[in-house]
Amino acid sequence: xxxxxxxxxxxxxxxAQESKPLVxxxxxxxxxxxxxxxxxxxxxxALGADFLEQDIVLTxxxxxxxxxxxxxxxxxxxxxxxxxxxxxDGRYYALDLTLAELKQLRAAExxxxxxxxxxxxxxxxxxxSPSEFRIATLEEELQLIAGLNRSTGRNVGVYPEIKQxxxxxxxxxxxSRIVVPILLRYGYAxxxxxxxxxxxxxxxxKRLRQxxxxxxxxxxxxxxxxxxxxxxxxxxxxxxxxxxxxAKVADGIGPAIGRIVSWPTAGAAPKFTDLVALAHAEKLAVxxxxxxxxxxxxxxxxxxxxxxxxxxxxxxxxxxxxxxxLTVAWLRAEK
Numbered sequence: 001x002x003x004x005x006x007x008x009x010x011x012x013x014x015x016a017q018e019s020k021p022l023v024x025x026x027x028x029x030x031x032x033x034x035x036x037x038x039x040x041x042x043x044x045x046a047l048g049a050d051f052l053e054q055d056i057v058l059t060x061x062x063x064x065x066x067x068x069x070x071x072x073x074x075x076x077x078x079x080x081x082x083x084x085x086x087x088x089d090g091r092y093y094a095l096d097l098t099l100a101e102l103k104q105l106r107a108a109e110x111x112x113x114x115x116x117x118x119x120x121x122x123x124x125x126x127x128x129s130p131s132e133f134r135i136a137t138l139e140e141e142l143q144l145i146a147g148l149n150r151s152t153g154r155n156v157g158v159y160p161e162i163k164q165x166x167x168x169x170x171x172x173x174x175x176s177r178i179v180v181p182i183l184l185r186y187g188y189a190x191x192x193x194x195x196x197x198x199x200x201x202x203x204x205x206k207r208l209r210q211x212x213x214x215x216x217x218x219x220x221x222x223x224x225x226x227x228x229x230x231x232x233x234x235x236x237x238x239x240x241x242x243x244x245x246x247a248k249v250a251d252g253i254g255p256a257i258g259r260i261v262s263w264p265t266a267g268a269a270p271k272f273t274d275l276v277a278l279a280h281a282e283k284l285a286v287x288x289x290x291x292x293x294x295x296x297x298x299x300x301x302x303x304x305x306x307x308x309x310x311x312x313x314x315x316x317x318x319x320x321x322x323x324x325x326l327t328v329a330w331l332r333a334e335k
Contacts, residue, residue, distance in 0.1 A: 020331070024320045026322050029047055029323075034107050038134075055069075070164055074111060095168070120295070146186070161197075162176050166204065176204060177212060195217065196216075196252070197214060201230045218250045221253075222238065223256055224258045238259060243279055247283065253285075257289065257297055260316070265299055291303065307331075
């Protein structure tokens with residue numbers, strides 16, 4: 001049984017961990033290894049990430065797996081192994097395969113499903129590699145992170161995202177009600193635990209807090225476009241009134257970088273919005289996405305300039321990065 005002193009120590013640890021900006025490994029060390037593979041998570045842990053992200057979708061037999069999309073055809077060889085499973089739209093869905101079938105697939109660096117060309121040409125050459133990367137279940141990843149934390153003495157957190165819950169429910173699967181009990185079982189239950197749960201759908205963020213009863217930290221993701229496919233009004237959320245209302249259920253926001261800073265022209269100084277200040281006024285943390293050395297915002301001169309604009313000028317609280325080591329190194333140099 002945990003004593004009061006134990007809970008105080010846990011809370012103090014959580015506060016100490018967040019006295020500095022957080023480095024969130026976006027899909028793991030995805031700049032170096034195929035995204036969301038266990039290898040990418042191990043490497044991100046070793047490179048010094050504070051949190052490791054898990055995008056979560058369901059299989060046909062309701063097993064949560066770590067995969068960025070509801071689709072399989074841009075990161076696996078599903079079209080070769082199960083050519084008869086594509087839907088009328090030509091896409092292959094994780095929800096149409098059982099876990100046993102998903103485990104037969106080889107995971108790869110993200111590629112264009114039509115042309116086969118890699119999305120990021122200089123990243124891990126999965127197409128010509130004999131390496132056997134696989135899709136992992138949420139539980140497999142949580143077990144891995146717990147093991148690494150024990151063996152290294154670190155306390156790297158998890159940052160799971162509920163992917164397209166409205167779509168999942170329309171297909172007859174309630175992803176949030178499946179994922180939350182797993183997080184609780186692995187010790188992620190309160191705001192003092194090293195976990196942020198995130199989602200792009202406002203209705204689901206509210207549902208997680210008010211109906212499902214999630215008591216841990218909750219992040220509202222915000223796309224760069226005005227409205228989400230589910231109807232979430234991102235433009236309104238980024239107003240003072242929208243953030244004030246959001247603060248009743250959420251602990252922070254995860255906006256696209258363009259909602260915070262942009263470079264009007266090549267060589268121009270960065271231009272900032274007031275989003276971070278508005279969010280901080282409501283005591284909301286701000287964790288924008290995504291730092292990519294090989295895909296910088298338009299006219300941004302360098303990854304160092306992007307780090308400086310976000311951390312030094314905008315004063316964000318953490319960032320999603322494909323290149324964990326570059327973000328960790330920049331922050332250490334700033335001390």
